[in-house]
Amino acid sequence: MKNRSMLIVAALALLPVPALADGPLRQTAVEAQAAKAADRADILAMAGTYKVRFDMQETTPWVAGYTPLDRKISGGNEVVRVIEDRPDHIALQHLLVVEHDGETHVIKHWRQDWDYQPSRVLVYAGQGQWVWEAVPERMRAGRWSQTVYQVDDSPRYAGWGQFETQGGVRRWRSNWTWRPLARRDAVRHPVYDRYYAINRHQPTPTGWVHWQDNMKMGLKDGKLVPIVQESVLNTYERFDGFDGKAADDYWAKTKDYWAAVRAAWSRVADTKGGIAVQEQAETGTVISGRLLTIADDIRSGKMTSEAGTAEATALIDRNTKRIG
Structure with a gap:
C-alpha cells in the first residue's frame, strides 16, 4: 500500500500544474511594462474590417422539462474602429454594414471600452440598473476591465481579467459577469431574465474570436x-x-454627437450612483430608438450636431434615476 501511494504521488508530480489565473499578478516593473504593451497591441488589433459569424447554442438544461433552443447561426459585415486611445484606456466602436436592395446601410453596433488596472466597473444589477462595483485591490495590478455598451451607448455589462497565454494561445478572460438579456432572447419573453457569464477574447491568425x-x-x-x-x-x-x-463616412458625420452621448451617460453614472433606465425587449433602453434616429438626422443634414446633442442629453437626464 505504501509503495502504491508513493507511485500515485510520483505520477501526480508529472502532471502539469494549472495556471493560477485568478490570483494576484507578481511582475517586476519591466515585466509589467512589457505585458501592458502586449495587451494594448492585442486590444488595438481588434480594429479592422471583418466578416462576422455569430454562433449561438443552448446546451445543457439545468431544470427538468426545459428543452434547449435550436442552434442559431447568423453573420454580417462589421467595421471596428479605435475611437479613443490613451495609455490606460482604449475604446473600440463596432459598426454593421448591410447591403439591401442595392443600397448600403450602416447600423451603429456595440462598443467596448478597455481600462488598465481599474478600481471599479459598472456592472448590471438587474431590472434596468447598473451599479459601480469595486475591483478587489489585490486583483488590479496588470489587469484590464472590458465594459460593453449597447447601440445607444448605455451600458450592457462589464468585467475584469488578465491577458495570458495557455497552451500557446493568447487570450483575455473575464471574471463572472451579470448582463441583461440580448434582444434575440428578450423579445421571446423567456423563463430566464439575465445571464451570468464568462467572456474570452482571443486573437487568431486571421482576426479574433469572442x-x-x-x-x-x-x-x-x-x-x-x-x-x-x-x-x-x-x-x-x-x-x-x-x-x-460607408461606416467611416457615417462615423465622420456623427462622431461628435456620439462623443457627447457617451459623456452624458458617463456623467449620469458618476453623479447618480450608476445608471437606472427603463428597458424594453424590442429596443433596449426606452430612448434607444430616438438616440439612433437623431444620429441618422445629423448624418442626413436634417439636424445639426448641436441640436441633436442638446436633445439627447435632455433625454438621458430625464429618463435616468438616482440609484439608492
Missing part, C-alpha cells in the same frame, strides 16, 4: 436559479469585400 459561456438565469420564488447553459462563439475574420467606407 467566446461567451452564458448561464441563463431565471427567478424562482424570488431567487435566481440556473435554467440553461449557452455557448456563443463570435468569429471575426478579416475581410474587405464590402463598403467599409
Whole structure:
C-alpha cells in the first residue's frame, strides 16, 4: 500500500500544474511594462474590417422539462474602429454594414471600452440598473476591465481579467459577469431574465474570436436559479469585400454627437450612483430608438450636431434615476 501511494504521488508530480489565473499578478516593473504593451497591441488589433459569424447554442438544461433552443447561426459585415486611445484606456466602436436592395446601410453596433488596472466597473444589477462595483485591490495590478455598451451607448455589462497565454494561445478572460438579456432572447419573453457569464477574447491568425459561456438565469420564488447553459462563439475574420467606407463616412458625420452621448451617460453614472433606465425587449433602453434616429438626422443634414446633442442629453437626464 505504501509503495502504491508513493507511485500515485510520483505520477501526480508529472502532471502539469494549472495556471493560477485568478490570483494576484507578481511582475517586476519591466515585466509589467512589457505585458501592458502586449495587451494594448492585442486590444488595438481588434480594429479592422471583418466578416462576422455569430454562433449561438443552448446546451445543457439545468431544470427538468426545459428543452434547449435550436442552434442559431447568423453573420454580417462589421467595421471596428479605435475611437479613443490613451495609455490606460482604449475604446473600440463596432459598426454593421448591410447591403439591401442595392443600397448600403450602416447600423451603429456595440462598443467596448478597455481600462488598465481599474478600481471599479459598472456592472448590471438587474431590472434596468447598473451599479459601480469595486475591483478587489489585490486583483488590479496588470489587469484590464472590458465594459460593453449597447447601440445607444448605455451600458450592457462589464468585467475584469488578465491577458495570458495557455497552451500557446493568447487570450483575455473575464471574471463572472451579470448582463441583461440580448434582444434575440428578450423579445421571446423567456423563463430566464439575465445571464451570468464568462467572456474570452482571443486573437487568431486571421482576426479574433469572442467566446461567451452564458448561464441563463431565471427567478424562482424570488431567487435566481440556473435554467440553461449557452455557448456563443463570435468569429471575426478579416475581410474587405464590402463598403467599409460607408461606416467611416457615417462615423465622420456623427462622431461628435456620439462623443457627447457617451459623456452624458458617463456623467449620469458618476453623479447618480450608476445608471437606472427603463428597458424594453424590442429596443433596449426606452430612448434607444430616438438616440439612433437623431444620429441618422445629423448624418442626413436634417439636424445639426448641436441640436441633436442638446436633445439627447435632455433625454438621458430625464429618463435616468438616482440609484439608492
